[in-house]
Amino acid sequence: MLTLPEIGLYFSFLLFLVGLAGVMFRKNILFMMLSIEVLLNAANLAFVCASKITGTIDGQVVMFFVMAVAACEAAIGLALIIALYRTKASIEADDLKALRG
Amino acid sequence: MDLNFISFIVMGIAASILSGVMVTRRWPVSAAMVLIAIMMLLAGMFGLLEAHFAAAAQIIVYAGAIMVVFVFVMMLLNLPPEELRYGGITWGEMLLIGLGVAVAIVLGTQVGQGLLTRGFESLGFIPGQAPPGARPLYFPPSENVKNLAAAMFVDYLWAFELTSFLIMAAVVGSIVIAKKRSAENANAA
Numbered sequence: 001m002l003t004l005p006e007i008g009l010y011f012s013f014l015l016f017l018v019g020l021a022g023v024m025f026r027k028n029i030l031f032m033m034l035s036i037e038v039l040l041n042a043a044n045l046a047f048v049c050a051s052k053i054t055g056t057i058d059g060q061v062v063m064f065f066v067m068a069v070a071a072c073e074a075a076i077g078l079a080l081i082i083a084l085y086r087t088k089a090s091i092e093a094d095d096l097k098a099l100r101g
Numbered sequence: 102m103d104l105n106f107i108s109f110i111v112m113g114i115a116a117s118i119l120s121g122v123m124v125t126r127r128w129p130v131s132a133a134m135v136l137i138a139i140m141m142l143l144a145g146m147f148g149l150l151e152a153h154f155a156a157a158a159q160i161i162v163y164a165g166a167i168m169v170v171f172v173f174v175m176m177l178l179n180l181p182p183e184e185l186r187y188g189g190i191t192w193g194e195m196l197l198i199g200l201g202v203a204v205a206i207v208l209g210t211q212v213g214q215g216l217l218t219r220g221f222e223s224l225g226f227i228p229g230q231a232p233p234g235a236r237p238l239y240f241p242p243s244e245n246v247k248n249l250a251a252a253m254f255v256d257y258l259w260a261f262e263l264t265s266f267l268i269m270a271a272v273v274g275s276i277v278i279a280k281k282r283s284a285e286n287a288n289a290a
Contacts, residue, residue: 004109005150011113015120015139017201022124025194028187030129030175034136037167038120041143044159052150056235057248060152061257067162068264072271074167078174079275085178086281092184 005049012049015042029084029091033077040070109149116142127187129175133168140164153245 015038022035044063051059085091119139126132140163147156239251253261 004106007110008113008146008150011117011146013205014113014117017198017205018117018120018124020201021194021198025190026124026187028129028185030171030178031124031126031132034129034132034171035124037136037163037171038123038139041140041163044155045143045146048147048150048152048155051152054235055238055242057238057245057252058235058256060155060245060249061252063152063155064158064253065257065260065264067158068268071162071167072267074170075271075275076278078170079279081174082177082279090184091178091180092186 003053005052008049008052009046012042012046015045027093029081029093032093033074033081036073036077037070040066040073105149109146112142112145112149116146125190127185129180129185130172133171133175136171137164137168140168151242151245154249 019035019038019042022038023032026032026035044066047059047063047066049059051057051063081091084096088095090096116139119135119142123132123135123139126135140159144156144159144164147153147159236256238248239255240247242248
């Protein structure tokens, strides 16, 4: 019988999978950013579950660091989206072919 | 099967389904609203895992601050509807996602030493007990905020202070990136 945090790890896996699919399959950069937030939330859930499984607090501390990195990532990424929209008038990843990615 | 267990599973399933709903939206603002619901559900799961301060910070920082920035940028861009061309999820993408689930199940049952069926005890962890070598808690486990503060400001003090440098660099960087470059600046550069 699995305990509560062990089941939470599987939910974390499901959330991470859907977020990864969003990053890979959506062409809109705004949706890619939102999917990255889902990825970070799934990682947070895994950290909190690990903290509960091992009975230590370190997982929750790491969760706060992930949250700080997510805030930085949102600020920088959205600034990049604004700069891209100003120069290319589009936020579709297919239209950004300057780097031939 | 107590109430905590059932509500945890219901919230987890709802969050998983809503994340699938989120990545298939056409309009960014409705996706942001669904993401706020996902974050609220995750905050409830953190609360059931007895990470009370993490649950509060999830609502205040994620659903509050970060999502406001997202919605603000969506309003600022004011995208015309023809910019948002999205035909929905295709069968090939669904096949790839199913393949990912299958690979993960095989890894969990075969490589992960029965992690999927027997849980973390198969890896030598005893649930609710610190692994050997881990630092013991400063306070009893029920004092979540006290324990978190002690760990963050004693053991992780340098990492915590360096985070402030990271945030400051992000703030300055986002201003520089999003700044409108005027003609005389472009000529001077």
